Amino acid sequence: DVKVTQSSRYLVKRTGEKVFLECVQDMDHENMFWYRQDPGLGLRLIYFSYDVKMKEKGDIPEGYSVSREKKERFSLILESASTNQTSMYLCASSSSGIGSNEQYFGPGTRLTVT
Amino acid sequence: DQQVKQNSPSLSVQEGRISILNCDYTNSMFDYFLWYKKYPAEGPTFLISISSIKDKNEDGRFTVFLNKSAKHLSLHIVPSQPGDSAVYFCAAGQLMNRDDKIIFGKGTRLHILP
Numbered sequence: 001d002v003k004v005t006q007s008s009r010y011l012v013k014r015t016g017e018k019v020f021l022e023c024v025q026d027m028d029h030e031n032m033f034w035y036r037q038d039p040g041l042g043l044r045l046i047y048f049s050y051d052v053k054m055k056e057k058g059d060i061p062e063g064y065s066v067s068r069e070k071k072e073r074f075s076l077i078l079e080s081a082s083t084n085q086t087s088m089y090l091c092a093s094s095s096s097g098i099g100s101n102e103q104y105f106g107p108g109t110r111l112t113v114t
Numbered sequence: 115d116q117q118v119k120q121n122s123p124s125l126s127v128q129e130g131r132i133s134i135l136n137c138d139y140t141n142s143m144f145d146y147f148l149w150y151k152k153y154p155a156e157g158p159t160f161l162i163s164i165s166s167i168k169d170k171n172e173d174g175r176f177t178v179f180l181n182k183s184a185k186h187l188s189l190h191i192v193p194s195q196p197g198d199s200a201v202y203f204c205a206a207g208q209l210m211n212r213d214d215k216i217i218f219g220k221g222t223r224l225h226i227l228p
Contacts, residue, residue, distance in 0.1 A: 004157070031214045040123070042220035043158070043203060050214075090157055094214040102148060103216065105157030 003027070004106035006091050012112045019078040021109050023091030030096035032074035033103060034058075034066065036087040043090065049074055050096065081113045117141045118206050120219035128227050133191040135222050137204030140185065144206040148216065149178060149189045152201045161202075162189070165209065191224075199226045 007022035023032065033048040035058075045058030047066040055066050063085060067075045074093075078085055088110050092103040119138045127133045137147075145166040150158035164171040164178045164187070171178050177190045191198055201223050207216035 009155075033215075035218075040220065042120075043218040045215070048215060092157075096214065102160050102163065103214065105150075105159070107157045108155065110155070 004091055004093055004104050006089075006106040006109050008109050009107060010110045010112075012114065013078075013081050014114055015082060017078075017081050017113075019081050019111065019113075021076040021078075021089055021091075021111070023074045023076070023093075023106055024072055025074075025091075025093040025104070026072065027093065027095070027104070028071065029093035029104075030071070031094045031103075032068065033092040033094075034064075034074065034076045035090045035092065036060070037090055037108075038087050046076065081111075083113050085111065086113045087111060115140070116219075117144075118204055118217045118219040120202075120204055120222045122222050123220070124223040124225065126225040126227055127194050129196060130193045133189075133194045133198065133224055133226070135189040135191075135202050135204075135224065137187050137189075137219055138185055139187075139206050141206070141217075142185070143208055144217075146207050146209045146216075147178070147180060147187050148205045148207075149176075150203040150205060150218075152203065152221070158203060194224075194226050196226050196228070199224060 004025045034046045035043045049068040065077045091106040094103045148163040149161040152158040180187045201221045203221045204219040205216040
């Protein structure tokens with residue numbers, strides 16, 4: 001069974017703080033993704049990575065950065081948290097190669113910035 | 115510009131009846147389509163997929179239909195059960211893409227009525 005874990009289920013941070021969200025997958029997947037989910041907006045891709053040390057911007061990268069130093073771990077960084085970054089953050093991973101685009105998701109981190 | 119559209123934000127269906135969730139896409143390069151189910155405070159879970167070489171895929175109570183000429187797909191749930199109450203996301207991608215990036219719709223909230 002694929003397992004994607006996220007470091008926190010709930011997080012409360014103050015405006016201006018630096019925030020780290022960690023994601024770990026145990027299936028040796030090449031691809032990893034960070035999304036945020038907001039009511040009425042669905043899942044929006046922030047950043048993704050298809051290999052160690054590789055990163056690509058998604059649809060809404062502003063205010064975020066990522067780090068992928070090891071294959072199993074993909075971190076999302078909010079350099080200076082703002083209230084409009086209050087959201088549900090979802091990490092996902094997938095195996096590279098032709099045949100399926102199926103992504104496996106973690107349980108999510110509900111981040112509140114006050 | 116939304117490439118994957120779910121035009122119904124919500125849908126209510128009587129328990130035991132058929133639930134039909136619809137999804138439209140604009141990018142003719144998409145050749146793989148997925149449906150995910152999401153409960154509150156949990157990550158999305160993969161439900162069923164279909165590639166563009168098929169027009170139907172069935173898995174138990176879930177069937178996905180693809181109409182390529184109309185760029186439309188639908189998810190049928192028969193019979194609907196209380197545990198099916200969730201948000202359903204349609205997603206689309208291209209199998210030849212190395213990074214498995216997929217585009218999500220905004221979701222449809224399904225309520226199963228007793």
